[in-house]
Amino acid sequence: MVDQKKIRRFLKPAIFILSLCPLLFLGWDAYSGSLSANPISDITHTTGDWTLRFLLITLAVSPIRRITGWSSIIDYRRMIGLFAFFYGFLHFMTYLWLDQFFQWGDILQDIGKRRFILAGLTAFILLIPLAVTSTKRMVRWLGGKRWQALHRLIYASAIAGVIHYFWLVKADLHRPIRYAVILGLLLGIRMWFAYRKRRSRKKIMIGRVVTESD
Amino acid sequence: MTIGKSDDIKPSEITPERLYFGRRRFMRRAGSALLSLSAVGLLSETILSRNASPPDDPVIKPKSPFDTDEKQTPYNDITTYNNFYEFGTDKADPAMNAGQLKIEPWSVSVEGYVKKPRVYSLDDLLKPFTPEDRIYRMRCVEGWSMVIPWLGFPLKDLIKRLEPGSQAKYIAFETLCDPQQMPGQEQHVLEWPYVEGLRMDEAMHPLTILAIGLYGKRPLPNQDGAPIRLVVPWKYGFKGIKSIVKIRFVDKQPPTTWSIAAPNEYGFYSNVNPEVDHPRWSQKTERRIGEFYKRKTLMFNGYADQVAGLYAGMDLRKYF
Numbered sequence: 001m002v003d004q005k006k007i008r009r010f011l012k013p014a015i016f017i018l019s020l021c022p023l024l025f026l027g028w029d030a031y032s033g034s035l036s037a038n039p040i041s042d043i044t045h046t047t048g049d050w051t052l053r054f055l056l057i058t059l060a061v062s063p064i065r066r067i068t069g070w071s072s073i074i075d076y077r078r079m080i081g082l083f084a085f086f087y088g089f090l091h092f093m094t095y096l097w098l099d100q101f102f103q104w105g106d107i108l109q110d111i112g113k114r115r116f117i118l119a120g121l122t123a124f125i126l127l128i129p130l131a132v133t134s135t136k137r138m139v140r141w142l143g144g145k146r147w148q149a150l151h152r153l154i155y156a157s158a159i160a161g162v163i164h165y166f167w168l169v170k171a172d173l174h175r176p177i178r179y180a181v182i183l184g185l186l187l188g189i190r191m192w193f194a195y196r197k198r199r200s201r202k203k204i205m206i207g208r209v210v211t212e213s214d
Numbered sequence: 215m216t217i218g219k220s221d222d223i224k225p226s227e228i229t230p231e232r233l234y235f236g237r238r239r240f241m242r243r244a245g246s247a248l249l250s251l252s253a254v255g256l257l258s259e260t261i262l263s264r265n266a267s268p269p270d271d272p273v274i275k276p277k278s279p280f281d282t283d284e285k286q287t288p289y290n291d292i293t294t295y296n297n298f299y300e301f302g303t304d305k306a307d308p309a310m311n312a313g314q315l316k317i318e319p320w321s322v323s324v325e326g327y328v329k330k331p332r333v334y335s336l337d338d339l340l341k342p343f344t345p346e347d348r349i350y351r352m353r354c355v356e357g358w359s360m361v362i363p364w365l366g367f368p369l370k371d372l373i374k375r376l377e378p379g380s381q382a383k384y385i386a387f388e389t390l391c392d393p394q395q396m397p398g399q400e401q402h403v404l405e406w407p408y409v410e411g412l413r414m415d416e417a418m419h420p421l422t423i424l425a426i427g428l429y430g431k432r433p434l435p436n437q438d439g440a441p442i443r444l445v446v447p448w449k450y451g452f453k454g455i456k457s458i459v460k461i462r463f464v465d466k467q468p469p470t471t472w473s474i475a476a477p478n479e480y481g482f483y484s485n486v487n488p489e490v491d492h493p494r495w496s497q498k499t500e501r502r503i504g505e506f507y508k509r510k511t512l513m514f515n516g517y518a519d520q521v522a523g524l525y526a527g528m529d530l531r532k533y534f
Contacts, residue, residue, distance in 0.1 A: 030261050036305055037291035037503045038358055039262045098262075101507065106496075114494055168494070170356075171475055172303035172403045 054084035116167035308437035365427030
């Protein structure tokens, strides 16, 4: 137990700093002028990429836990998930500010007309209740079951996020496909676990019926 | 609510002291947040708009009536931010991967309804022409733009020398197809080779040029379409086919790569038009490379006076 605490004391800040690195590098590149000729587009793409990556990392936590048995990895999931929200927020702000300059009329038109914007917006909005209910107090207030049910929204958000990526690229689908495959694996593994759980439950039930009739 | 005695106010409506002071604290915090936000804004604007070009960047003096006197995009930006999928789909890919393209020797095959169809060496093809500077706006379909001082010559001069027949209604171009030199062609992102085309009157328009250099110098950097490329400044950038190896004079509208890939998104004409949106994004505004704020996109990319006549009576929504 003491060991676990020690590990956490080290690992938590380490993951925090690591998770900030994409932003720090982006900031440094912007400051030192090593972004491309279109820095605003670089910022948009970098923040968007990292939102998706953090969503996928968040979704990888519980399968890793199931497979490796490293149960305390769950302690880091909230922070990683909040980083997904953080980069999503930056991505969203980049759009609102640097792309649209808060021209609300244009933004509304954009959302109505362009499905990739709508998909991205959906992905982000779905993350808001998850970020809001991420505190311990909120978990307690909601109760574990309801909290868990609510946080399944992350699946919808990640799917919307990958669709957003698919719909925005011009011709080269390699990268969105890569994200879709990883997301498919992460969701598929959950379905497999759920299936096995149900089957074993059924077996227990059948077993019980058999013993009762004995 | 009616005005009544003070005990009409329910205890639950009274703001607790904690929240009352919380409000003040909130205002203070909001104030400082706003201040730091505007500081961030100012800083970002200076960092992200790199208006000062390197001092050693040459400036080409506008001479021809077609030249724009707008600030020219730095050479470094023109040569590191490219869409040239033959070398990869990222903007930085062409500059990194185009080194393997061998532009010498280079030949161009002239085919179709033309008096002297044959394969020309690039030198033979270019011999009769004196290259001149042309400073054009370039508007990419993705919503960014540059001002580029090309070195080239009018396509119409070449067409006249080649003497096309009366059946030649269109002119079709083809890019080199050689995955050895163009590693991006190993991926089936688009149909290779890249093909483009113009209606004959568009091709004969004095604004239309074949470019062979940049900032007054030959050759073109490989990533910008060496050794010879098309420039049609009133159309979206992808119409400007690069590294041309074939010119065909044809009687029917030729297929074009992007409209093969997505016919509902890219038309044959692809004239810059702020009124007709790309299905997935607006074409009303553009970001000029090096600028922070977006600017309004102009009809025919600002060349309406010269070219609008080519499309008189045409429904530009239908023929996008």
